[in-house]
Amino acid sequence: MSEFKLAAEARTEFGKGAARRIRRANKIPAVLYGHGSDPVHITLPGHETMLAVRQSNALFSIDLDGKPQLAVAKDIQRDPVRNIIEHVDLLIVRRGEKIAVDVAVIVTGESAPGTIHVVESQTLSIEADATKLPESLEVSIDGMEAGTHITAGEVTMPSGSTLVTDPEHIVVAVSEPRSEALPEDEAAEVAEAGAEGEEPGAEAPAEETAAE
16 A cells, blocks of 8 residues: 655644635645544645545645554545535544555446346445555455355454444445336226227227218
């Protein structure tokens, strides 16, 4: 797992106005906390940070006043419209320390013909070395028949990682597609029309009136 090195600056201005000015300068407000230390408010370089957080559970090396500090992103606040990062919460970590994180579930393979699969859990909670956090967990459904499912306890964990989610929790379920049944009156109409060779719902032609 690679480290993303970011040069941080201490932040002395607070509030919405200050945050807007920081973002206009192509920087991102953030807070660094953990291990009993007081929260440290910082700014991060905008472009480099946006590239780094594309990797799930990325490990950061935050350089503040020449002192590097390892951290992971615990919360990333984004603008829902412009999809820009508004704020990042960074948890201080140490090498060899284990922390709990949510990891994305990636489904691979194809289930048996005529079946579909539903991902019941997009992420699973695991505990792993803070410097070796996995980006995703692969779950294969190759050849699985309808009625089968995979629980969290059946997902293979990366070396050194342990599952936090309930092992009985269903992650992926395989089933047959459901066909929507017609209401009884429509079904009867379709059956009757089929027997008479007519299109369902079609009106009978009007009778011609005799010329006077």
